Amino acid sequence: MYNGYRVSGPATGRFLKKGHRHGLLVKEVAVSPNKLWARLMGAGVLVVLFAVFGCGGGSEGDPSTDGDNDGAEVMPCSIDLECDPDEICGLDGFCIPNPDGDIDIDESPIDGDDTDKPGDGENQGPQIRVPENVQFGAVLIGESRPGSVTISSVGTEDLIIGAAEILQEADDFIIENPIVDAEPVTLAPGTSLTLQIEFTPSYGYAANNPLQIASNAANGALAMVLLQSEYKGTSVISFEPSELLFGNVRVEDPGVTLPLQICNAMAAADGNKAIAITGLGFKFPGTVPHFTLTSDIQPMPQKPYYLNPEACLEIQVTYDPTEATFFPEQHENFVIVDHDADQEGDLPATGRNEVLAAGTANQNSIYVYPNPIDFGLREVGTQDAVNLVIQNQTVGAVEVKSMQLSGNHCEEYTLYLGDHQTFPFTLTDQETITDIGVGYAPLNSGPDQGCKLIIESDLPGASAYTRVSIEGAGAPPNEKPVARVARSDRGADITQPIDVAANATAPQRRIALYGDISYDPDEDYPLQYKWTVIAPPESQSDFLPSVTDPIVTYTVDWPGLYTIQLVVTDTKGAASNPKTVLINYGSDEKIVIDMEFSCDGETNVDLGWRAPNGLTCSDSTMTAQRTCNLGDYGFPIVSNNTTMCDEGHRETIVHTNASDGAYIIKATYTEDCSGELPLVIPICLGHENANITVRIYVNDDIEPRWTRTTTLTEEGQTREWSINKVGGAWAAPQP
Known part of the structure; x- marks a missing residue:
């Protein structure tokens, strides 16, 4: 060589x-x-x-x-x-x-x-x-x-x-x-x-190969x-039959053998190629032990068997069931043929064909499915039920004499007879019924085993009794998981509001929240997480990386109160109570309500401030020192109140250390410009309409945090805005 x-x-x-x-x-x-x-x-x-x-x-x-x-x-x-x-x-x-x-x-x-x-x-x-x-x-x-x-x-x-x-x-x-x-x-x-x-x-392949001859010619x-x-290089694999259907085979009878022919369907005279068969076997070897394959060849990839055009290879497939199956369920496997043919089908380009081999198995008995009946783990106090499929697998009719539950823990199981309440009843040859079932309601935690369903029939000998085991286990009722949130990895649960200073930098306003310290008493993990927030309307922030992550960050981007909640859910669908975390961005110690309005004539506008307890601060309620007594809600101060139109056209109320609660801002269109009462601040308008602008400042704001405008057109008309303080932070006023 x-x-x-x-x-x-x-x-x-x-x-x-x-x-x-x-x-x-x-x-x-x-x-x-x-x-x-x-x-x-x-x-x-x-x-x-x-x-x-x-x-x-x-x-x-x-x-x-x-x-x-x-x-x-x-x-x-x-x-x-x-x-x-x-x-x-x-x-x-x-x-x-x-x-x-x-x-x-x-x-x-x-x-x-x-x-x-x-x-x-x-x-x-x-x-x-x-x-x-x-x-x-x-x-x-x-x-x-x-x-x-x-x-x-x-x-x-x-x-x-x-x-x-x-x-x-x-x-x-x-x-x-x-x-x-x-x-x-x-x-x-x-x-x-x-x-x-x-x-x-x-x-x-079709050869067209050049022989080159070098010379001095x-x-x-x-x-x-x-x-x-003239080799065409074509081959097509075929199978006869295309499926191996064994039908019903009784367990007591010998197995059934069917031939399977594997053929090269192309004509030899046309110069077509042989098929290289590189493997024969089953798709599920060993897992469906009822099928066996007999062949005179044992092809391997290293040593293929060549199947020439118009030639066939015959193999034998045997179905010999060792246990019964329930109709229409059947034992299924696939004969696998690996090859290099040009066949295109269910598995093109892999060089593999699958031929179905299927059959059902029965025996002289009453067949029950499922067997055993296993309910698995069920919560105490709940109920579950399974419908049974009962089939007569004998040749001829069978008389069912009785059905009953017998054994330990049967008090936790219930037999439902459907349309077969009266015994005896007859099952004809191959007849199947599905209206009989068994229910399970565990009374206590722990396994409930030892109960059996016993069906008595007129079959001879041991076949007269069909026994089906019933199993289940009681579990304690599912407890809800507990949502918790920490400021650091494995830290303590947050119990106090988080205060963020008004002059805090961007990193200081970025709050890390660790929800992974939440837990489930039943240990039904993993937990699912869901974060929500009630933020000031002007806020554009959101949770990162997402609202379903256990650990998130949230950036407060607008002064006010942020109410964040976390709810966790266990694998059984039980949801926790919401865990609430309050974030107070800015120390709202002082609120200033400044009302500006037009002034020309003999009309007035009165600014009022009502506390959650119903007490009001206005022109008519302030003292000579320009303060108001709102009881437990403090003593706001009135300033910039004027007695004559030419002295100004604005009124301001300042409230320091206001307690949490719902407050009301009120503008009233009045006609009281005499200036005789010292507690009255006359506001004069020179036209029918009173154009009002209310600016609200918190702490030492240079620019107003909120601005509201309105127009009053007649005496006695009012306009109100509600404003809440929650967790020490003022929220935006609402109409």
């Missing part, structure tokens, strides 16, 4: 160089003199380039005559291309008529001879003749077919063949007597050499021969 090729025959000691080149294939390829020189010199061939100048019949140096005294003009030349198409360049360096006229050496000489002879013009020097192609016909995978290529020397000089190599799919061809660069072959004029070639396809230094086959 050499580079994957076997060498034998008369050319012992010579090797073929392995080649894998792809491209446009032509019959002959020109090669430059330098490349040919290098190839032949590398092969140890002495190449002598020379020019021969002979003496013609014409005058020396006179190109006007050709020596035949016919007066025809003779042109000087060095190669045939410098002459007319029907001429060649003679040995004397002048164009002369082509005596053969056989430029392409096609064995159809114009001069009437049957061979290309030395001296025949175009055949001057070394010349090569090879067939255009070699036909191998249709060859199946794994089979071989011989062919041959004859190389003929048809020139006037020795033909030196430097190498012969196959450029594509070389592994599928073996040249019995190869020619390699290291040992060129010389053919004298008139002799030939035949290469014996064997074609063995390794996969399905003047008519083509690289000659090409196409090695061709």
Whole structure:
């Protein structure tokens, strides 16, 4: 072997160089003199380039005559291309008529001879003749077919063949007597050499592979021969039957065996390929033990079984159930066939087909599904029920004499008889009923085992009693989880409002909230989280990364009170009570209500401030010191009240350390401009409408935190705004 090729025959000691080149294939390829020189010199061939100048019949140096005294003009030349198409360049360096006229050496000489002879013009020097192609016909995978290529020397000089190599799919061809660069072959004029070639396809394809022959031939230094086959490379796998349906098989009876034929459906005469079967088996080996497969072959990927066109492989599949199934449930498995066919179906491009094998199993008995009846874990105080499917699997009718619960903990189970309250009743052959059920209501925590459903029938022997075990376990009622929130990882639950100073920086206003300290007494984890917030209307903030994460951050971006709540839910759907966290952004120690209005005439507007206890501060209730007594809600101060219109047109109430609660701002359109009462602040309007602007400041705000405007049109008309203080923070006023 050499580079994957076997060498034998008369050319012992010579090797073929392995080649894998792809491209446009032509019959002959020109090669430059330098490349040919290098190839032949590398092969140890002495190449002598020379020019021969002979003496013609014409005058020396006179190109006007050709020596035949016919007066025809003779042109000087060095190669045939410098002459007319029907001429060649003679040995004397002048164009002369082509005596053969056989430029392409096609064995159809114009001069009437049957061979290309030395001296025949175009055949001057070394010349090569090879067939255009070699036909191998249709060859199946794994089979071989011989062919041959004859190389003929048809020139006037020795033909030196430097190498012969196959450029594509070389592994599928073996040249019995190869020619390699290291040992060129010389053919004298008139002799030939035949290469014996064997074609063995390794996969399905139509061969059109070039054999390249390098030589010193003047008519083509690289000659090409196409090695061709009619192999179509097509195969389609088929199955007969398409499904293995075993029907009902009694457990007491022997198993049933069905044949499955695996076929290559393509015609052999069309040159189609064999199918390489690389595996046979079941999709669920061992998990459905009722099926077995019998085959004369055991294919593997490393050792496939080849299925030629029009051929079939038969395997046997047996269904031998060891336990009954409930109709219409059935035992199912799939016969798996791995292959390289062109089949497209449920699993295209995987080289795998699945053939269903299915059957049901029954026996002489009453079958109950489910068996056992398992309720699992149920909370004490709850109820659950299961409907039973009861089937007569015998041949003929069966009389059901009774059904009852018997054993331990049966007081926690209930038998529901549906439409079969009266015994006995009859189940016909294969009849199924579904209206009978069992209920479960655990009374205490812990397992409830030992109770059985017993069905008595007229079946003979032990088959007369069908027993079904019932299982369940009581669990304590589900407790709600507990939502908790900390300021740090694994910190303590927050119990006091979080105060954020009015001049706090952005990082200080970013509050981290750890809800992962929440817990569930039943340990029904994982918990689900949901954050909500009631914020000042102007706030644009939100929870990050999301409202469902256990740990979030929230940035307070507008002064006021933020009410944040967390609710957690366990895996059973129980939700916790909301956990509330208050964030007070800014210390609202002082609120200033400043009312500005137009003034021209004898009309007044009165500013009022009512506390949650109903006491009001206004012009009529303030003292000589301009204060008001609001009881437990403090003593606001009235300022900027005027007695004459020309002294100003605004009124201000300042309330410090106001307690939490709901307050009312009230503007009243009055007519009291005499200035006689010291506690009355006259506000004069010079037109029918009173245009009012109320600005509200908190603490030391330079700009108003809220502004409200209104217009009053007649005496006695009022306008009110409610404003709440919660957790020490003022909220925006509302109409």
